[in-house]
Amino acid sequence: MNFQQLRIIRETVRKNFNLTEVANALFTSQSGVSKHILDLEDELGVELFVRKGRRLLGLTEPGKELLAMAERILLETKNIKQLGKQFSSSDKGQLTIATTHTQARYALPHVVSAFKKKYPNVHLALHQGSPTEIVQMLIEGKADFGIATESLDAVPDLVTFPYYSWHHALVAPNEHPLTKSKRVSLGDLEEYPLVTYHEGFTGRQSIDDAFTKSGISPDIVMSALDADVIKTYVELGLGVGIIASMAYQPERDTNLTLLDSEHLFSTNTTKIAIRKGYFLRGFAYDFIELCSPKLTKSHIQESLNPNIDADID
Template sequence: MNFQQLRIIRETVRQNFNLTEASAALYTSQSGVSKHIKDLEDELGVQLFVRKGKRLLGLTEPGQSLLSIVERMLVDAENIKRLAEDFNKVDEGTLTIATTHTQARYVLPPIVNQFKKLFPKVHLILQQASPVEISEMLLQGEADIGIATESLTTEENLASIPYYQWQHSIITPQNHPLVQADKITLELLAEYPLITYHGGFTGRSKIDKAFDEAQLDADIVMSALDADVIKTYVELGMGVGIVNDVAYDTERDYRLKQTKTDIFGVNTTWIAVRKGHLLRGYGYEFISLCSPDADIKALKKIAYPDE
């Protein structure tokens, strides 16, 4: 048994049992992948995959039991490498942050700037994705840290801490009738076409819930994945925007008016890591820069409950 065989088992499952895709992902031949699988099955004395001819259809019961062990062994192998790197090259390496457009565009720039000054030799990768994709990237080991409002607290294999709280803002052209309103209400918003986030992004569920509980039909004419798109179409006069309050830039958005509101409640953006994933020291420094009051010891305790 060797680590390459274990990587092949994991990648085959990730690629939905398509050996062509698995071999491409691992930069090896399909025949080599098949041989490694067969060799491991022969060594263990059990069949790991359900087959139909040469095609793999799924995992057998032993294969399903083995997969969780394989995942854990490969994570531990990566942790050993990171541990050695922490001792040998304290301030060098790669840090991958998976986050949404809102965080990457409006929240993280000063944090990234400060981090790069502290760790100039660390290659920082900022991956923009949906909250569900961010969660999956953490679980698959494709990201070290995830930052998002949704999805990170519902996955049992992720350890998360609160980053910051925020509310939605109403965005309109400067000459819009809502600018003159004494107070923004759900009833008032229901009178206008609305432009806001796509489902699963940036507190959209709370927007829907607020209108539902008030028994009002929101006329959401357009949904987008990021605030910049929303503001662009608001500026064109296509509707009233509802965005994260941090997504309004007073200098760049001077043609638009921001009205803060609490009618959609308070949202929390979270920082998460995968449980059992050994984060390099500079990774925890990044988290501390994001949230100086973050309890790093508590996060480590959640991430490594057996230590």
């Protein structure tokens, strides 16, 4: 048994049992992948995959057990490498953060600026994606931690920490009739077309819930992944925009008016998520603490590894 065989088992599941894609991901040949699988099955004396002819359809019960063990072994192998880097070059390396456009564009700039001043030799990689893509990156070990509002809490393999809370806000062109209202209601919005986020992004569910509870069917004429796109089309007169409050910047959004709307929608909480058992470099803990001073290294380590003493600087 070797690490390559374990990687192949893990990657086979990730690639939906397509051995061609597994071979491409691991920079090897399909025949080599097949041989590694057969050799491991011969060594263990059990079949790891359900087959139909030469096709792999799924995992057998022993295969499922082995996959869980392989995931743990490969994670700890990566942790050992991270441990070595932490002590050999504590202020150098790469920090990879998976997040959404809204967080990267509006919540993180001041944190990134402070972090880069402290760690000029750390390469910071911000990967922007959907909450589902962020979860996948964390599970696959492609990101050190993730930042998003949706999806993170529902994954057992992740530990989440509250970053900050926020509300949605209404924006309209400066001459729009709603700008003359002292207090906008959901009923008022029923009279106008709306532009907001796609389902599953930036608290969209709380927007839908608010309208549903009020018995109102909003006329959402357009949805987008990020606030910049929403604001652009609101400026063009396509409709009233519903965006994350931090996405409105008066010095830049001079053609838009921010409407008092905090009372219309429930509070959203953006979270930081880390895979359980994942070893974070010291500078990763510092970045998280810059996000929220309450999220100290000791607090995070207790949640990630409750049975391990937090004694590595």
